[in-house]
Amino acid sequence: MNYLLNISPIVASMLVVLLPFLAFLMQALLGKKFTSGIFSLVAIVLSTILSGLFVFAEVWNATPLQADYSWFTIGEKTFCFGILLNNLTVLMQFIVCIIALPVHIYSKSYMKGDAGIHRYWMYLSLFCFAMLGLTISKNLLMMYIFWELVGFASYLLIGFWFTKESAVQANKKAFLINRIGDLGFLIGLAILFSTFGTLDLVEILGKDGLLFQEVIDHNSGLITGAGICFFLGAMAKSAQFPLHLWLPDAMEGPTSVSSLIHAATMVAAGVFLLSSIFPLFNCTVLLIIAIIGTITAITAAIFALGQYDIKKILAFSTISQLGYMMVAVSIGAWDAGMFHLATHAFFKCLLFLSAGAVIHEMAHLKAHTHQDFDPQDLRNMGGLRQYMPKTFLLMSLASLALAGFPLTSGFLSKDAIVISAFEWALQQGDLYLVVPIILVLVSILTAFYIGRLIFKAFFGTLRVNADHAHLHDAPKTMLIPMAFLGICSLFIIFSWNPFSYANAAILNVLVVNYTFPEIHFLHTIVPVTLTASALLSWWIGYNWYVKGKYPLNASSSWIHLAQNQFGMNEWMMKTFVSPTVKLGKISFWFDKYIVDGLVNGASYLIKQLSGLITWIDKYIVDGIVNAVAYLAYELGNALRFVQNGRLQNYLGFTLTMVLIGIIYLILK
Amino acid sequence: MITLTHFLVVSACIFCIGLYTVIAKRNAIMILIGIELMINAAILNFVAFSKYDKINYGGQVFALFAIVLAAASVAVGLAIILNVYRHYKTINPDNITDLRD
Amino acid sequence: MNLEVFLFYAFAVLAIGSALLVVSLKNTARALFLFFITLFSMAGLFLFALADFVAITQIMVYVGGVLILMIFAFMLSNKELLADLQNISGSFISLPNWQSLLLALGFFAVILLGLKEWNNDMPDWMLSNIKSGDIISPNDNNIHQLGIKFMTQYVLPFEVISIFLLMALIGAAHLSRKEDTQ
Numbered sequence: 028m029n030y031l032l033n034i035s036p037i038v039a040s041m042l043v044v045l046l047p048f049l050a051f052l053m054q055a056l057l058g059k060k061f062t063s064g065i066f067s068l069v070a071i072v073l074s075t076i077l078s079g080l081f082v083f084a085e086v087w088n089a090t091p092l093q094a095d096y097s098w099f100t101i102g103e104k105t106f107c108f109g110i111l112l113n114n115l116t117v118l119m120q121f122i123v124c125i126i127a128l129p130v131h132i133y134s135k136s137y138m139k140g141d142a143g144i145h146r147y148w149m150y151l152s153l154f155c156f157a158m159l160g161l162t163i164s165k166n167l168l169m170m171y172i173f174w175e176l177v178g179f180a181s182y183l184l185i186g187f188w189f190t191k192e193s194a195v196q197a198n199k200k201a202f203l204i205n206r207i208g209d210l211g212f213l214i215g216l217a218i219l220f221s222t223f224g225t226l227d228l229v230e231i232l233g234k235d236g237l238l239f240q241e242v243i244d245h246n247s248g249l250i251t252g253a254g255i256c257f258f259l260g261a262m263a264k265s266a267q268f269p270l271h272l273w274l275p276d277a278m279e280g281p282t283s284v285s286s287l288i289h290a291a292t293m294v295a296a297g298v299f300l301l302s303s304i305f306p307l308f309n310c311t312v313l314l315i316i317a318i319i320g321t322i323t324a325i326t327a328a329i330f331a332l333g334q335y336d337i338k339k340i341l342a343f344s345t346i347s348q349l350g351y352m353m354v355a356v357s358i359g360a361w362d363a364g365m366f367h368l369a370t371h372a373f374f375k376c377l378l379f380l381s382a383g384a385v386i387h388e389m390a391h392l393k394a395h396t397h398q399d400f401d402p403q404d405l406r407n408m409g410g411l412r413q414y415m416p417k418t419f420l421l422m423s424l425a426s427l428a429l430a431g432f433p434l435t436s437g438f439l440s441k442d443a444i445v446i447s448a449f450e451w452a453l454q455q456g457d458l459y460l461v462v463p464i465i466l467v468l469v470s471i472l473t474a475f476y477i478g479r480l481i482f483k484a485f486f487g488t489l490r491v492n493a494d495h496a497h498l499h500d501a502p503k504t505m506l507i508p509m510a511f512l513g514i515c516s517l518f519i520i521f522s523w524n525p526f527s528y529a530n531a532a533i534l535n536v537l538v539v540n541y542t543f544p545e546i547h548f549l550h551t552i553v554p555v556t557l558t559a560s561a562l563l564s565w566w567i568g569y570n571w572y573v574k575g576k577y578p579l580n581a582s583s584s585w586i587h588l589a590q591n592q593f594g595m596n597e598w599m600m601k602t603f604v605s606p607t608v609k610l611g612k613i614s615f616w617f618d619k620y621i622v623d624g625l626v627n628g629a630s631y632l633i634k635q636l637s638g639l640i641t642w643i644d645k646y647i648v649d650g651i652v653n654a655v656a657y658l659a660y661e662l663g664n665a666l667r668f669v670q671n672g673r674l675q676n677y678l679g680f681t682l683t684m685v686l687i688g689i690i691y692l693i694l695k
Numbered sequence: 696m697i698t699l700t701h702f703l704v705v706s707a708c709i710f711c712i713g714l715y716t717v718i719a720k721r722n723a724i725m726i727l728i729g730i731e732l733m734i735n736a737a738i739l740n741f742v743a744f745s746k747y748d749k750i751n752y753g754g755q756v757f758a759l760f761a762i763v764l765a766a767a768s769v770a771v772g773l774a775i776i777l778n779v780y781r782h783y784k785t786i787n788p789d790n791i792t793d794l795r796d
Numbered sequence: 797m798n799l800e801v802f803l804f805y806a807f808a809v810l811a812i813g814s815a816l817l818v819v820s821l822k823n824t825a826r827a828l829f830l831f832f833i834t835l836f837s838m839a840g841l842f843l844f845a846l847a848d849f850v851a852i853t854q855i856m857v858y859v860g861g862v863l864i865l866m867i868f869a870f871m872l873s874n875k876e877l878l879a880d881l882q883n884i885s886g887s888f889i890s891l892p893n894w895q896s897l898l899l900a901l902g903f904f905a906v907i908l909l910g911l912k913e914w915n916n917d918m919p920d921w922m923l924s925n926i927k928s929g930d931i932i933s934p935n936d937n938n939i940h941q942l943g944i945k946f947m948t949q950y951v952l953p954f955e956v957i958s959i960f961l962l963m964a965l966i967g968a969a970h971l972s973r974k975e976d977t978q
Contacts (some may be wrong), residue, residue, distance in 0.1 A: 166911060672792030675726075679718045686902045693909065699806050699842055703911050705808045705841065709834075711904040712815045719896035722824055724870050728831055731862065732815055735838050738854070742845040747922045749930040752945045755938070758842075758850045759956055762857050767964035769862045773869040779872040783974035 035096045036117075037110055039081035040163050041118065046070040046077075047155035054149040064135060064148035071131045071155060075124040078159075083121040087110045088536045093165055093229060104224060109165030114536050115365065118464060119299050120162040122293050125515075126372050127155050129508030130287040133380055136504040137283050137387065146283070147187060154180035158292050162299065167216055167226040170300070174212060177296060178205045178264070179290050185280040197276035204273040208263020215256035218249060232306045245310050254312030257304060258319075263298025265349045268323040274346055275330075278338040285338060286379030290345045291372035298368050300351040302361040320353030321462050328472035332479070333513060335405045337382050342481050344429065345375055347469060354462060355444045358451040362537035363443040369533060370436035374428035377512035381422035384501035385411060385484060386511070391499060392491070400491055405483045409666035412485040417506060419485045421513045426481050428516040429432060430474035430561045433554070435522050442554050443528040447541070449553065456544040467557065474561035478568035486572070503551065521567045526554070702743035706771040710736035723776045727769060734765045804844050811837035820892070828866055835859055846932045849939050 034042075048068035086092060091113035098106045098292065131151065138147050157176035164170035182205075186198030216226060223231050244250070261267070263672040266274035277289050288294070301308075301316070308316070324347050331343035348371050355364030388411075389402035400407045412419045428437035445466050500506065514520070522531040527550065669680060709732055716729025738758045745754020781787050814833040821827040835858045842851035925931055932938070946954050 199960075486765055624897050674791075675718050679896065682714070682718070682899055682903070686899065686906065693906070697801060701804065701808070702841070702845060704812065704908070707904055707907040707911070708812045709815055709838070710907070712812070712819055714903055715896050715900035716819050718899060719893040720819070722865060724824060724873075725827060727866065728818060728827070731831075731858070732818075732834070735835070735854075738850070739808060739838065739841060739845070742842050742847040742850055744922075745932070746846050746927050747931050749925070749932050750925075751938070751949065752938075752941055755847050755850055755942060756848065756945055756950050756953075759853055760953060761956055762850070762853055763961060765860055766857050767961055768942045769865060770968040771964050771971065773865055774968040775973050776869055777872055780821070786873050 034081055036082045036085040036092055036582070039077045039085075040110055040112055040117075040120065043074045043078045043080075043082060043124065044139065044156060044159045046074045047152040047159065051149055051152035051156060054145060054152060056133065056143075059145050062144045062148075064131075064144065064151075067148040067152045067155075068131050068135065068212050069123070070126050070152060074155070075128045078117075078121050083117045086117045087114060088096070095165070098166075106168060107166060107227070108169050109162050109227065109229075111165035112163060113378055115299075115302060115658040116163050116275030116411065118369070118533065118537075120159055122369055122372055123155070123158050123162060126291045126376050126512075127158075129288060129375065130283050130380070133286075133383070134281075134283040136502050137383060138281060144189065147184075149182055150183045150187070151284070151287075154184065154288060154293070158296070161296060167219065167227050167228060167304075170228075170303075171209075171212055174260070174296065174300075175209060176266070178202070178209065179393065181205075181277070181293055183289060183516070184284040185277045185321045187280050187284065191279065193276075194279040194653065197273070197279040201273040201277050201283040204270050205263050207270060208260045211259025211263070211677055213255040213348075215253045215260065218253040218256065222249060222253070225686060228303060232304060241591060247309075251311050252305065252308060254308045255315065255676065257300065257307070258312060258316055261297030261300050261353075262319065263297075264300075264345045265294050265353070266323075267297070267319050267349065267353060268346075271346045275339050275342045278336070278342050282379055285342070286376045286383065290379050294345060294349060295368045295372065296350070298349065298356060298364055301353070301356045302365055305356065305361050316353055316357035317462055320350045320357055321465050322350070323347070323353065324350030324469045325465050328469045328476065331476040332472065336401075336403045337405055337408075337480065337484065338379070338403055339387065340405075340476060341375070341382060342380055342585050344378075344473065344477065347473060348375065348429075351441070351444050351469070352468065354448060354466065358448055358462075359542050360447040360451075360539060361636065362443070362539040363440065363447050363528075364535050365537060366521070366528070366531060366533045367440035367444055367573050370428070370440040370516070373435055373512050373515040373520075374435070375424040377421060377425040377509060377516055378429065380505070380509050380512065381418050381425065384415065384418045384505055385422075387501065387505075388415065388498055396491075398491060405480065408484040408489065409487040410485070411498070415500045417500045418509070421506075422485070422507050423481060424513050425516055426477040429477050430565075431470060431557055433526060433558055434518055436516050436518055438554070438558075439518055439522055439528040439531055442550075442557070443534065445470065446528075446549050446553050447543075449549050450541075450543045450546050453546065467553075469562045470557050470626065471564050475564040477569055478565045479572055480538075482568055482572040532654050541624060636689040699746075701738060706739040706743070708735045709733075709739070720786050721789055723779065723788055724773075726788065727772050727776070730772075731765060731769065734761060737761060769771055800844075804841070807837045807840040807844070811841060824870060828863070828870060831866075832859060832863060835863070846934055846936075847938065849942055 047067070047070045050066040053066045054064070084137035091111070093109060095107035095109040098108045100106070111267050134147070134151065138144050141147065154177065157173045157180055159405065161170055164173060182202045185201050186194050188194045190199075219231065220226055225231065237615065274289060278285055278454055280289070327343045327347035327350060331340050331347065334340045334343060348367070352364040352367050352371075355367060385408070386402050392398075393400060393402050408446045424435070428435035431438045431441040445463060448463040448466055449460075452461075452463050501509070505522060518524075521533060522528065524530040528534060529550075663688045669676070711737060713729045713732030713734075716732060717726050720726055720729065740760040740763050741754040741761065743754075745752065745758065749753055776786055780793065783791055785791070811834055814830050814837065818827045818830045818834060821830065835854065839854040840852040841855060842848075
């Protein structure tokens with residue numbers, strides 16, 4: 028027992044990664060008949076326990092560990108698959124586990140009765156394997172492989188209900204857009220490999236890594252290019268503007284999947300990647316990240332205002348919050364980014380799960396009353412507070428966290444980012460102040476749109492006909508994970524002081540040297556402002572949506588614009604998709620008539636040539652062989668008459684031979 | 696003056712005629728005659744050379760032997776021919792082709 | 797040209813000519829009788845080689861034995877005899893078989909070539925005998941000499957031949973007897 032308890036963190040972390048993979052294999056082997064998903068559940072429970080007790084507890088705030096196992100060799104370069112366990116990676120791994128566990132439990136009842144449930148468990152385990160592997164990869168190539176696997180699992184899960192046309196379109200879109208990012212990642216890898224000759228994170232970015240040994244100027248174009256490429260990868264995965272288009276559509280997948288993959292973990296992988304390779308970025312890249320992050324945050328928040336689909340609001344909210352994290356990374360406070368990632372993971376996951384519970388009930392209602400309405404549409408909801416009080420409570424808690432209300436975890440992490448951004452901007456100069464001001468604006472918008480969601484869904488009266496008996500709270504297997512996440516959304520998990528992020532454990536452990544000085548009065552004024560503005564926006568929202576004093580026309584062009592994401596999808600369609608399709612057609616024509624023509628021509632030529640060779644073979648080569656055989660036959664036949672049984676002939680031949688022999692002797 | 700060469704040339708002529716007879720004739724008795732001609736040619740040679748060998752008389756002695764052997768062979772040959780005739784009702788060797796493949 | 801040479805040529809021509817006729821005649825009966833002429837002229841030629849005893853033997857054995865035997869055999873194969881006797885309408889002389897003729901002429905040419913080559917150097921024993929005069933002269937008593945040689949020098953071949961003759965006699969008699977079984 029003692030021995031069992033003493034497994035090293037390295038082995039434990041490997042087990043954490045491999046257990047879901049094992050579950051995936053088992054599920055894949057057992058196939059359709061096995062619907063309980065027990066393997067996936069057991070695997071993730073074990074992974075969580077291992078990750079918590081043997082990895083996180085051992086490594087957190089202690090010496091980083093690493094291990095290398097030789098993988099393959101190209102030329103003189105040996106690639107290792109290595110495991111890197113430092114504060115950042117174990118934190119990320121633990122977050123993934125701790126989010127994945129409740130989602131698995133929740134899924135157990137949420138996905139009950141689905142025809143493709145065996146596939147669901149399979150994909151979910153595959154995703155967990157890839158995501159957990161991604162977090163502890165030491166080698167960037169390995170990370171890239173897991174990165175792709177994560178994207179693949181996400182693709183499978185978005186298209187889980189593949190009989191739905193929109194789901195197929197959505198997963199295609201997600202896959203294609205992610206391809207752009209993956210290409211960036213790959214180019215980044217290539218640049219790093221050609222520059223440093225290795226892809227090992229520690230060797231490049233470690234304390235005395237190659238990056239700091241003046242192998243190459245840190246501000247050179249090559250490093251800038253590599254940084255931009257990696258950021259491109261992160262952009263696609265973390266749905267940054269303008270590559271965010273896939274994430275709202277990805278909501279076609281099951282809600283539990285959306286909560287795990289498209290809210291809490293996978294989309295945060297971009298932020299995690301940037302944090303991992305943070306030293307690589309120079310000022311230029313950081314500025315680009317800041318700009319993109321800011322634009323993402325504000326646009327997504329505006330888009331969220333106009334949405335009616337409950338999941339799409341949350342999706343845009345996710346994009347907006349990811350923008351926050353990007354800004355945090357770009358100003359050098361990536362610890363704050365990771366902090367927000369951690370807190371966001373919990374409350375956004377909770378939001379999604381709650382939304383899932385709501386959708387679940389609405390779908391049941393739809394099925395029972397035989398009405399035709401969209402169960403995800405906010406306009407059909409209302410007054411759900413009476414029917415699902417626990418869900419309402421938990422969702423409100425998560426919304427408060429999202430809006431950055433005091434006593435919640437969101438308050439701490441959001442403040443950390445906004446305050447850091449202010450401090451950074453003040454140090455950099457006036458123009459940079461745009462960034463924090465927009466962040467504040469986004470924060471207000473966030474409070475407003477999440478308030479709108481809560482008010483519309485839970486207050487007022489239900490807008491569709493309801494037989495009261497059919498609406499009730501979610502079952503326990505769904506509520507317990509939600510409650511767990513609700514607790515995790517409170518400040519106490521992250522810091523004992525509810526009003527100051529300075530005591531947050533994550534920030535204290537992930538020590539980052541800020542380039543800007545701390546300005547004390549901001550630490551008071553920003554939280555107060557944010558809270559006040561959030562309260563104000565809620566008051567407005569309450570008046571608008573609950574009391575029915577809505578000032579704007581529902582068909583106003585502004586709302587339309589926001590709903591349609593400023594027409595970005597259409598614009599993308601026009602600018603990129605149509606030309607691509609056209610290019611595809613041209614390529615097809617080229618392929619069909621020119622390339623195929625060449626190939627066919629060549630094949631025709633070869634056919635003719637082979638015909639010629641056949642002729643030669645048949646008539647010349649075979650002819651020679653046949654001629655030899657024919658000659659032998661004829662010779663034998665000709666000599667056959669010699670053996671005719673006539674003594675005189677025998678004698679004649681004998682004498683002829685004698686005569687010839689004598690003549691030969693004479694002539695010789 | 697009759698030289699050795701005269702005899703030899705005559706002997707050659709007789710020998711070749713005998714040879715021709717053996718190969719060409721379609722009658723077993725004629726073949727036997729051909730053989731006798733050839734033996735006679737040989738005997739003529741023996742006799743011709745014997746003229747120069749007074750000490751041993753080898754040529755003449757062996758010419759006599761040869762005549763005796765030829766007679767014996769003719770006797771046996773004719774006996775065979777008669778048997779063949781009894782068996783095949785012909786003495787044309789062309790019609791006796793039991794050695795054929 | 798003296799008489800001796802003339803007679804030699806006459807005998808030679810007679811021997812060769814009759815031999816050719818023997819070969820050429822279609823009628824086996826006629827050929828057999830012509831063969832007498834050949835054998836007789838051959839015996840004459842032996843005389844010119846100073847071998848009187850051999851010539852006598854030739855006439856006795858061949859003409860007296862062999863030929864009679866042959867005629868007997870020819871007559872015993874009566875079917876051939878009938879065919880030959882009836883065959884008077886066709887040509888008298890058969891055309892030569894050209895392959896056989898070629899072969900015979902080839903041998904003849906080779907022998908003549910050999911003779912021509914040989915004339916230039918005689919064997920040693922002939923030269924020494926010619927030198928010492930040990931050649932047979934027409935006056936020698938050949939029969940006497942041969943009798944002595946048979947009983948002294950060549951007694952072993954003589955006995956072997958005797959046994960051989962006996963064997964041939966028995967064999968021929970055995971071969972030509974009628975099969976009892978039939």
